[in-house]
Every structure is written in structure tokens, then in C-alpha cells.
Amino acid sequence: MEIKILGTGCANCKTLEKGILIAVEDLKIDAKVEKVEDIIKIMGYGIMKTPGLVINEKVVLSGRVPSVSELKEIIAKHQ
Amino acid sequence: MNLNIIKSRHFQIVILLLPIWFLLYHNLLPFTDWLVFNVFGMTKGEHLTEALWFLIFEFPKVMLLLTLIIFFVGIIRTFFTPERTRKALEGKKTFTGNVMAAMLGIVTPFCSCSAIPLFLGFVEAGVPLGVTFSFLIAAPMINEVAIILLYGLFGLKVAVIYVVTGLTIAIFAGWIIGLLKLEKWVEPWVYETKVGQNGLDDSKISFETRIKMGFEAVKEIVGKVWIYVALGIAVGAGAHGYIPEDFMASLMGKSAWYSVPLSILIGIPLYSNAAGIVPIVSVLIEKGASLGTALAFMMSVIGLSLPEMVILRKVLKLPLIFTFIGVVGVGIMIVGFLFNFIF
Numbered sequence: 001m002e003i004k005i006l007g008t009g010c011a012n013c014k015t016l017e018k019g020i021l022i023a024v025e026d027l028k029i030d031a032k033v034e035k036v037e038d039i040i041k042i043m044g045y046g047i048m049k050t051p052g053l054v055i056n057e058k059v060v061l062s063g064r065v066p067s068v069s070e071l072k073e074i075i076a077k078h079q
Numbered sequence: 080m081n082l083n084i085i086k087s088r089h090f091q092i093v094i095l096l097l098p099i100w101f102l103l104y105h106n107l108l109p110f111t112d113w114l115v116f117n118v119f120g121m122t123k124g125e126h127l128t129e130a131l132w133f134l135i136f137e138f139p140k141v142m143l144l145l146t147l148i149i150f151f152v153g154i155i156r157t158f159f160t161p162e163r164t165r166k167a168l169e170g171k172k173t174f175t176g177n178v179m180a181a182m183l184g185i186v187t188p189f190c191s192c193s194a195i196p197l198f199l200g201f202v203e204a205g206v207p208l209g210v211t212f213s214f215l216i217a218a219p220m221i222n223e224v225a226i227i228l229l230y231g232l233f234g235l236k237v238a239v240i241y242v243v244t245g246l247t248i249a250i251f252a253g254w255i256i257g258l259l260k261l262e263k264w265v266e267p268w269v270y271e272t273k274v275g276q277n278g279l280d281d282s283k284i285s286f287e288t289r290i291k292m293g294f295e296a297v298k299e300i301v302g303k304v305w306i307y308v309a310l311g312i313a314v315g316a317g318a319h320g321y322i323p324e325d326f327m328a329s330l331m332g333k334s335a336w337y338s339v340p341l342s343i344l345i346g347i348p349l350y351s352n353a354a355g356i357v358p359i360v361s362v363l364i365e366k367g368a369s370l371g372t373a374l375a376f377m378m379s380v381i382g383l384s385l386p387e388m389v390i391l392r393k394v395l396k397l398p399l400i401f402t403f404i405g406v407v408g409v410g411i412m413i414v415g416f417l418f419n420f421i422f
Binding site for chain 2: 042049
């Protein structure tokens with residue numbers, strides 16, 4: 001699966017990236033995690049609050065940083 | 080509403096914590112008196128006693144207020160997403176749009192790091208530039224942290240004055256920027272950017288998730304601002320007992336008319352959130368600064384911040400940024416003079 005973190009480099013975006021990396025490792029799944037920092041690309045996903053989380057090209061979260069356990073649920077749900 | 084709410088674990092935690100909160104809040108004053116006068120055996124009226132009492136009482140009080148209000152505001156905010164705000168503002172052209180934008184600016188979650196996607200989203204949806212500015216002025220300046228701290232340290236009247244004047248500035252500054260037709264000073268790529276549809280539906284969030292988001296807001300905001308509150312109140316406590324009462328009178332008092340524009344100019348490069356600046360402002364006022372000057376200083380520090388201008392520079396050309404600072408600065412100045420004149 002393909003996971004993208006949308007954010008222009010604010011603190012919350014980094015926290016989300018860290019959380020995602022931990023979640024992916026814990027779940028032992030094969031996922032490509034990518035950070036999107038280009039604002040034009042971010043806007044292409046139509047979010048107005050960063051950070052955003054995109055799984056397989058679908059926006060699943062915007063504007064908040066959930067706990068690692070919730071991130072695991074979200075990843076599992078969209079696998 | 081259904082029974083699932085009562086079964087929700089987060090809801091049960093809230094029901095458990097609320098009485099504890101009220102118990103703590105209402106016993107804080109007697110507890111502080113008891114600790115300072117009985118346990119430490121300090122004498123009333125001495126500088127050190129006053130300073131210590133201020134610190135022991137004010138810090139927990141403000142933190143308790145912050146925690147409670149941010150929690151509820153966090154829940155309320157799950158109903159006011161930027162997407163909905165944008166929808167509400169679409170096609171609103173005249174003055175009404177500015178009024179709505181400024182008021183929505185208070186309740187819509189906003190952080191300066193999201194200013195760009197928000198700006199692009201608004202402009203793309205056809206929200207007029209002036210209306211967008213009303214939102215961008217109100218959102219950072221009038222927020223729950225500022226209101227709680229003003230209420231906690233100055234009382235209801237000052238908190239209400241701050242909100243009303245802040246709204247007025249946001250409405251009129253945005254309206255004027257709209258009248259000036261400055262779209263030519265928006266970076267051209269803004270209008271070329273295609274904003275996609277994300278298909279996220281925020282209206283179907285469960286109540287459990289909303290409560291959870293309330294807790295997340297507390298964790299995030301209180302975790303970030305407590306240190307500023309602590310520092311601000313510590314400075315306040317130090318000044319409380321030791322700096323003479325009229326120390327600021329000659330510098331920031333009513334008689335010094337130039338202090339209003341000067342405070343605003345000093346406030347622009349100074350960047351602090353409300354949590355850090357309000358306790359300092361409370362000291363300034365206590366030591367002889369007038370309300371209008373102190374208010375102007377505070378609004379300038381919170382509302383006109385250099386880091387936000389740097390972020391906005393990506394979408395706005397310099398003349399528009401300077402116009403923005405100028406219009407808002409003049410608005411703040413009028414507020415400052417007005418309150419120095421009235422009070």
C-alpha cells in the first residue's frame with residue numbers, strides 16, 4: 001500500500017509522520033510511506049487543514065494527529 | 080443522541096473528571112491562603128508573600144480554566160471545519176461576508192501552519208479576498224486561549240472588550256482590503272492552483288470521536304502553552320511584589336499618547352501566543368499602563384506576527400502584506416486611542 005503524509009513541514013506533520021512509521025512497523029505491513037511537502041500537490045488532494053493523510057490516493061484524515069493505535073486502525077481499515 | 084454515548088469510555092472519563100475539576104477550582108483560593116499563610120507562615124503584605132501567593136494561585140487557576148474550556152471548544156470545533164466555513168462564505172460578497180468570516184474565524188480551528196491551504200481553498204472556492212482577510216485576521220487574534228486568559232486575569236469585561244474590538248477590526252480591515260481590489264497583488268499561481276475534492280465527510284463523526292478530539296485538543300494546546308503561561312505568570316509574580324506601582328505610567332500611561340503606535344510597532348516583530356503575552360500585559364496594566372495601550376500591544380503581538388507574514392508571503396506579494404499590516408495596525412491604533420479616551 002501507499003501512504004502519503006501531506007504537510008508543509010509544521011510540527012504536527014512531523015508528529016504524524018513519526019506515528020505512521022511506528023504504526024507501519026508494528027503492523028508489519030508492506031507500505032511505501034512518502035511525505036508530500038509541495039503545496040500545489042497538497043491542494044490537489046483538496047484538504048484545508050494540514051497535516052493530511054492519504055492512503056492509496058484517498059484522503060483519510062486531515063487536520064489532526066491521532067494516537068498510534070488509532071493510526072493502526074485507520075491503516076488496517078483502508079488496506 | 081443514543082445510549083452509545085453513555086457507554087463511550089471517553090464520555091465516562093469526562094463525567095468522572097468534571098466534579099474533580101470543580102472541587103479543585105473552588106478550593107484553590109482557600110488552599111493557597113492555607114499554604115502560604117499557615118504552612119509557610121508568611122506575613123500578609125510583604126513583597127515575597129504577595130509574589131508567591133500570586134504564583135501559587137494564578138498558575139493552577141489559569142491551567143484549570145484552559146483545560147476545561149479548550150476541551151469544550153475542541154468538541155465544538157469538530158462541528159466547524161474549514162470546509163464548512165468555506166462553504167458558508169462562498170459567494171458572500173459584501174459586508175455580510177466580512178461579518179460572517181470574522182465570526183467564523185473565532186470558532187473554526189486555525190493554526191498559522193495551515194494558513195496557506197486555507198487561503199488557497201477559500202480563494203479557489205470564490206470567497207472574495209476581503210472576506211478571506213476578515214477570516215485570516217480574526218482566526219489567530221481571537222482564540223479561546225486569549226479569551227480564557229483575559230477572563231482569568233482581568234475578568235469578564237476586558238475579555239468581552241477584546242472579543243468585540245477584535246471582531247470589529249477583522250470585519251472592517253477585511254472590508255477595506257476588499258474595497259481596494261488588491262487581487263493583482265496575490266501571487267498568480269494561487270489562481271492557477273487546482274484544488275481537488277477530498278471526499279472526506281466530517282459530518283458523520285461519532286460523538287465518541289468528537290470527545291476524543293476534545294481530549295486531543297487539550298493535550299496539544301495545553302501541552303504547547305503551559306510553559307508560556309508558567310513563564311508569563313512567573314514574570315508577573317516577580318513584578319507583582321517588586322516593581323513600583325506606577326513604573327509603567329510614564330511609558331505606557333494615558334498621558335503618553337505616542338505609546339499606542341509605539342506599542343503596536345514593538346508588537347509586530349515580537350511573536351508570542353496569547354498564553355505568553357496576557358500575563359505580561361496584566362503586569363503592565365497593574366504597573367500603570369493604560370488599558371487601551373496594553374490592549375493595542377497585545378493585539379499587535381498576537382494578530383500581527385512576523386512568522387505568519389513570512390508564511391503568507393508565499394501567496395501574497397509584498398505590497399499586499401504591507402497593506403494588510405497597515406490596515407490592521409491602524410485599526411488596532413484606533414482601538415487603543417478609543418479605550419485610553421473612554422477609561
